[in-house]
Amino acid sequence: MSTHAIRPARELLLKEYRGVLSTLSKSMPGFPFGSVVPYCLDEQGRPLLLISRIAQHTHNLQQDRKCSLLVGEREAEDVQAVGRLTVMAEARKLVESAAIEAAADRYYRYFPDASDYHKAHDFDFWVLEPVRHRYIGGFGAIHWLDQVTLANPFAGAVEASMIAHMNSDHASAIAHYVELCGLPRRVPAELVGIDSEGLHLRIGHAVHWLAFPSICNTPTQVREALVLLARADRWPVYEMNRG
Template structure:
């Protein structure tokens, strides 16, 4: 993953959301206790744990349009069983790739709770971002989980750290329902009819290697693309709220890329 270069005119909250939207994975911290799972549970249990301990793990992540994280987890996994006992969960997004000194890069730590949900739209968004997950999405023990942010800790490098409430951190999408409803059709249209535009933006604007780049998501702040192995993101200059505004923004980005 290349170094994330946010718009210098963006606020710290916008930079943090951009970092999270770039991410394909996140680290989660749950509470592991001695009574979380029985000894004969699949995978066994930690036999020497007599009280509670923080338990860190890693999973794929996809963000909703307002920046709410979602994960698809196995109910048999230790972190899922931990959350069934105590939904309080920490989440870390790491944006330090490409930095000679990782501590100079950005990261976002979230405090909140994780709960299992049924959300067909968000499940489709997750699978579009992570196509390989379709292999196990239908398994009975896999479920979609939503992370409800309580507060966010934004770290932009040395001596750059602030706490932000969920209300201030999440993107207000009340005026973006048309875009949300049109997302699947926009993605299908771009991938089937404008793959050349996606490629020129990927190669000229984002400086990515030539490949079969495909759009895999769009939200008011930008759009996501991948080639089957690498994910990337292209931000909009201003928020888009509907299909028409998205089209105008994508046309403008394509023209700029071709002129570069």
């Protein structure tokens, strides 16, 4: 296993917010069934999905939990020359009220429109528990990875508090992050997620992940990173040996 590929594989999973979910067909035994799904990462860094009970992929998962999620770099001109990641996993529906509440708090920040159809239809949260990963970083850069996920040390009340503070009091800093990274400015960006390696901004319906210059293990380190970025004239390159 190539350990140097773990971080770029996880970054790809963080940078994207939709992928192809492949399940084993119930109606056509032996055939894979692919469908496009949005996702965010849960507190353990695993893909979190909200799917309908009447969807074909849900019926498939109820019969066989084995599945995969294929994620590729968005808007790539040559899909074979850029990164893509296949997460082979076992899907598990969340049933405990505390787990469902935590999933809803997180998922609806990323996809606020989902709360409406979740209330109107029968949808459930599912988490993909990774078994193995296949990461391709471009031509010839092919790796099998057993462990890619990384728990979010801020998930829950701490993350929610930091996000609320930034969105209410530091909109100008968020706008500066957008400008530094050349992201779309057609509508104001909102901070929706913070992990030890970076932050997620939602601009309209799109989600963008921006890496911190170094690993942040405490809220104080996050605050220092956000202040540094608010004053920067370019987005710093991640420093592997710090944090």
